[in-house]
Amino acid sequence: MINEWFHTAGTLARDGFDSVVDARIEGWAHTGFRSVTLGDASGLAVPSAPAGTTAGGTLPTSIDLPAAAVERVIVPLAGETFTVDYTLSDGTTGSQELSGRTSVFHGPADCLYLPTGTSAALSSPAGRIAVAEASTEETRPVQFMSAAEVPVELRGSGISSRQVHNFATPAGLDCVKIIACEVITPGGNWSSYPPHKHDEAIAGSESRLEEIYYFETAVSRGCRAPAEADPFSLFSTYSSAAGEITTSATVRTGDIALVPFGYHGPLAAAPGYDNYYLNVMAGPDEERVWLISDDPAHGWVREEWEDLEFDSRLPYEPSKEK
Numbered sequence: 001m002i003n004e005w006f007h008t009a010g011t012l013a014r015d016g017f018d019s020v021v022d023a024r025i026e027g028w029a030h031t032g033f034r035s036v037t038l039g040d041a042s043g044l045a046v047p048s049a050p051a052g053t054t055a056g057g058t059l060p061t062s063i064d065l066p067a068a069a070v071e072r073v074i075v076p077l078a079g080e081t082f083t084v085d086y087t088l089s090d091g092t093t094g095s096q097e098l099s100g101r102t103s104v105f106h107g108p109a110d111c112l113y114l115p116t117g118t119s120a121a122l123s124s125p126a127g128r129i130a131v132a133e134a135s136t137e138e139t140r141p142v143q144f145m146s147a148a149e150v151p152v153e154l155r156g157s158g159i160s161s162r163q164v165h166n167f168a169t170p171a172g173l174d175c176v177k178i179i180a181c182e183v184i185t186p187g188g189n190w191s192s193y194p195p196h197k198h199d200e201a202i203a204g205s206e207s208r209l210e211e212i213y214y215f216e217t218a219v220s221r222g223c224r225a226p227a228e229a230d231p232f233s234l235f236s237t238y239s240s241a242a243g244e245i246t247t248s249a250t251v252r253t254g255d256i257a258l259v260p261f262g263y264h265g266p267l268a269a270a271p272g273y274d275n276y277y278l279n280v281m282a283g284p285d286e287e288r289v290w291l292i293s294d295d296p297a298h299g300w301v302r303e304e305w306e307d308l309e310f311d312s313r314l315p316y317e318p319s320k321e322k
Contacts, residue, residue: 005237006247009254016063019256021212022133027260030177030210030282032070032133035077035254036063039126062123070133071140071176072118073168075111075278076100077216079127086142089117096144100127104216104276105184107317108150108165113143113173130214132168134177134282143173152315155191158308160301162191163315170288177282179209179290185233185267185275186313187220192235192265194298198281198291199242199261207291208283211259213267215251216276221313223272231273237264251275263295 012019021033039061065072067089075098076082082098098110114120116136122129151171153164166172168180185191198209217231235257237247242261249257251267269275281290294302 002246003249005245005258005260006249007256007258009252012256016060018128018254019214021256021258023135025258028210028258030135030284031212031280032135033212033214033256033278033280034065034131034133035128035214036122037128038063038079038122038124061125062121065120065122065131067117067119069116069135069137071116071136071178072114072120073111073132073173073175073178073180074098074114074120074122075130075132075167076109077128077130078103079124079129082122082124082127082129084112084114084120084122086114086118086120088115088142089139094142099147101147101318103218104182105218105221105274105316107315108147108152108167108182110147111145111150111167111173113140113145113168113175115139115142116176130278132178132180132278132280134175134280136176138176140174140176145173154310154314156193157305157310159189159311160191160193160305161186161189161311161314169290175288177288179281179288180279182276182278184314184316185269186311187223187269187273188271189311190266190268191275192267194301195238195263195265195295196292197240197242197261197263197295198283198293199240200293201285202291202293205291206293207285207287207289209281209290210283211264212280213257213259214278214280215255215257216253217251217269218253218274218276220272220274221316225272229272232270233273233275234268234270236266237262239263
């Protein structure tokens, strides 16, 4: 089935969340994702009305995360301030304030790691927040990472230039299973390229990881677009020996692509429109590591990057508004 693993904004809304990915999706086992809009949503790019929104458009200022056998990383998408009140499995309670950002195209945000078995309440006077999840029985301590501490990587070159926020990769938070990052691709550029896969356990060269792509799109910085502008990007997946998958999708804010196996990429940001995606990965392997195999037909393009200049539009930072 074409686009069997692709979900447009709002179609995964559940329990007051704008989107929920978990093991209730057939064939999905290791990773999870939630996004939610809280408080007065005016001025925020809201992908769809979340479940539970009243007819008048009133949004809740808080929402609960139940205790479960998952570890979580919480990261604001848009909005100034957020509070996470949590209760650990041993009954210990705590609270953490998180500073957000104008949008996902304005640099990293604070983030918070919560260990398995933890319940939490997320609150904000106005904002959108994301939760990355992975199944595990092991525990780690609660960890806070400020926006200034998030490792920022500039990857690729030329029209394959992109910006990566490695907040929950092995370079960032100490998670048991979760590998999560944010990727910003300026208009006209490609990312998740060359197409690659991570669906086999091959020591030292490839690891088994499910992957979630949560997308947002916006008019490129410096562009003066009319009110009817409709930011979009293109994304694809295709089959490998591990299984059959075909995604050929136009993506917009709030859309989600799931990659249980197979080659994935490219993500092509249309000229005039920037793309953001939040990746969440986890799998059955014991080692928490991101090892990939490029499609042999396309891996050679990496060598071409050595002769190209990096896109001068990056990095996108709060102070670099054009």
